[in-house]
Amino acid sequence: MLRSVYLKTLRDRWLGAAIGVVALFLVAWMGIAAFSGMDDAAEFIEAMPEAYLSITGISSEGGVVGMMLSNMFNFMGPFVVAGLGVSMAAAAIAGEEVDGTMNVLGAAPRSRSRLLASKALAAATVVVATAIAASLSYALAASLPGEDLTGVNLTAATVHLVVVALLFAAVALAIGAATGNRAMASAVSVGLIVVSFFVAGILPLVPGWEDVAKASPWYWLNGPAPMLNGVDWAPLLVLLAIAGVLVALAFVGVNRRDLGSGAVRAPLMDRLRADPRLGRAVALVSGAGSTRGIAAKALTDVRALVLIGGAFVAFQSLVVAVLFNAIGADIGDLVSSMPDAILAMIGFVDMSTPEGFLSGEVLSIVAPLVTILVGVNAGAALVGEERRRTSSVLLVMPVSRAGVAWRKAVAVGIGPVVVGVFVAAGFALGNAVGGLGMSYGGVLAAGVMVAALGWFFGALAFAIGGVTGRAQSATAGTGGLAVLAWGANAFLPVNPDYASWARLSPLHWYAHDNPLESGVAWDGLALLAGLAAVLVAVGVAGYARRDLRG
Amino acid sequence: MTATPSIEVDHLTKRYGDVTAVDDVSLAIHPGEIFGFLGPNGAGKSTTIRTLLDLIRPTSGECRILGLDSRRDAVEIHRRIGFLPADLALWPNLTGRQTLEYLAHLRGGVDWAWVDALAERLGADLSPKVGEYSSGNRQKVGILQAFMHRPDVVILDEPITGLDPLVQLEFHALLRETADAGGTVFLSSHTISEVERVADRVGFIRRGHLIAVERMSELHDKALRRITLEFASPVPADAFAGVEGVREASAEGVTVTAQYEGSMAPLLQVATAHDVLSVSSASVDLDEIFLAFYRDEVAAAGDDPDAPSHAPAGAA
Helix, strand or coil, rough: CHHHHHHHHHHHHHHHHHHHHHHHHHHHHHHHHHHHHHCCCCHHHHHHCCCHHHHHCCCCCCCCHHHHHHHHHHHHHHHHHHHHHHHHHHHHHHHHHHHCCHHHHHCCCHHHHHHHHHHHHHHHHHCCCCCCCCHHHHHHHHHHCCCCCCCCCCCHHHHHHHHHHHHHHHHHHHHHHHHHCCCHHHHHCCCCHHHHHHHHHHHHHHHCHHHHHCCCHHHHHHCHHHHHCCHHHHHHHHHHHHHHHHHHHHHHHHCCCCCCCCCCCHHHHHHHHCCCCCHHHHHHHHHCCCCCHHHHHHHHHHHHHHHHHHHHHHHHHHHHHHHHHHHHHHHHHHHHHCHHHHHHHHHCCCCCHHHHHHHHHHCHHHHHHHHHHHHHHCCCHHHHHHHCCCHHHHHHCCCCHHHHHHHHHHHHHHHHHHHHHHHHHHHHHHHHHHHCCCCCHHHHHHHHHHHHHHHHHHHHHHHHHHHHHHHHHHHHHHHHHHHHHHHHHHHHHHCCHHHHHHHHHHHHHHCCCCHHHCCHHHHHHHHHHHHHHHHHHHHHCCCCCCCHHH | CCCCCCEEEEEEEEEEEEEEEEEEEEEEECCCEEEEEEEECCCHHHHHHHHHHHCCCCCCEEEEEEEEEECCHCCCCHHHHHECCCCCCCCCCCEEEHHHHHHHHCCCCCHHHHHHHHHHHHHCCCCCEEEHHHHCCCCCCHHHHHHHHCCEEEECCCCCCCHHHHHHHHHHHHHHHHHHCEEEEEEECCHHHHHHHHCCCCEECCCCCEEEEEEEHHHHHCCCCCEEECCCCCCCCHHHCCCCCEEEEECCCCEEEEEEECHHHHHHHHCCCCCEEEEEEECCCCCHHHHHHHHHHHCCCCCCCCCCCCCCCCCC
């Protein structure tokens, strides 16, 4: 262990972790406050079917707090905590290599193993500290509206969360340490997180497949209902053992290879690209990088994200459509017996109809996530040129400041549209294959609304970056606002007293009515597209006016 | 020399909050000139350049390039200049050739035969990705993009960083050809030997103040030289004070170092009165010439002229 490396790594990351905790606290607080303000909260929880309570780990004694917290521990919390762990673990050694700082660090009279141990321990520290801080903040969130934590085992849920997050971080650590490729380490680990989230969420609904879900690490966040039953140590020890093996592999890997020095190397990708059969497909997805102009290059820069994210949503749309065909009747029974308030989390949709089920499974979480990701990536690209200091070369070309900014904004316009096309295509295909009989006008409308949501958040990142010149404010600021907007739209509407505040959230205008049923929400579309246009104009004006960094 | 200056800086001031990075700097550079811009780290060289390019905006004052206003006519100026930034950053996922293609498209096309000849001349391999380049090869791509459209004015910020000596020679020949063809070269550097080798005129900036601008030939005429004398026993520096031609003398143990101009004879007469063991003499670096001749200006800029310069001394 190297104390200085450990402390520096913590210092580099504490702010990101703190922002994550604050965002989680705010969402939990909004949710608990909204639910607790309702007179019939206790009644409707007791009215819920036993099956649902056991799946979500809610005890009737846990009340509204338990219900809200099970959401925090099974959905938002793990994404934030595991995401932090993965990002730190992937960068443990590979990050220093990509930044070129490994040349200095690696020449210090300390072994690679000790370096890796310090970095890994720092990542574990942040995972544990973030999880504990978030849990403490939930207790605060519950006490503010006067609720208490009776019947909710916060400690056990935290232990489960920490173990699962450490496992995902260990995957990233092993890949990053063994290959030196930070991008690959985080991409594979995040992919694993997303896949395991869906496996754990969808398979238990399919008769005969319930046990397969146990192969997903995500399942162990809530499968044994730790909030109700306390810590289930046996599976956690298995997960920890797997994580231990992965960490050991990381130590072996980092000591056996050459260290990189700032070079962006992807030997695997290069090998794939050289393969005559796969080369074209790989080049198409990863992007050879168009050099025709600023707009073309901006588009090819987000192409990989657009294609992979879009294909993922389309695939999910298709799977969910077919799944509804298989289990539609069962889900209808289960859901129809639930009070409307529970359904707020998935946007008040009626899960017993195909339109409602697809909206709840795809349009409420995954499609917004992908389109916002694409939009923000495209929007932050302008300020990214400053962070990478390439603006000193680009901005001395005979193109005006505003001209460069407008061209970069083209990707903000087109990227989310492509995601929308993927969503609509997935729905259309699922509609045809599953014979669901949805209106194709609604399918198209869903794609349009997804695009509009991406425009808004992309334009927001563009405006923040254009005006401030700070890349991190553009991405992290927009990301934080997106999380808050999602939470406000999901939880405020359950309480009629707060419901109108949800109108402040862009997510409200994206899907206040299910577009699969009611078509394009013209007011929402006009508002999102109009605000996006204004934000882009603000970004261009700010960019043209200020000193460039870098 | 009577035509419109290629580069004109007019009472330029740039402040960042309380910090004044550039303070009331004025200078003019003419077609056919190689202008060396010399100063220690943080003196305001890059700030001046970034203002010329409209990457940042003046707090007060203005700049003109080729008679055009640096803010209002930035696009037209960019069309006719080439720029190589200090600590060059490029897009790591593009190859060297793709980088040049990208920038060439933004310039509306270039003469590729000229670019290829230039690449050949500098020994630049354009096929690897920029992220895989050594810093020297990346710098070659930077030079190529600055010269590829045959600009009227090139602005270069620490251009020889990472280049091997042979490529440096080739690059300096390119600068001379550019100037001989009527172009203008603005060369910012803290490498004194480079400026001495190629510049026609030199501006010396310190703490945001332009201390002086001198013709290179006149600087050499000032012919300030340094002599180091080693004696058998310590000799006080005072022994050389007031001797004709001696500007400055200091003693450390048995060694006396003095700067002088003109004939060495009066100094040697004084020296030989003592037991001289060895004598060595060398030209004085540009930096020291400036410090010797412009002590008052340097002091007025808030700097201690007797403190050692930050700039590394290059061989004359």
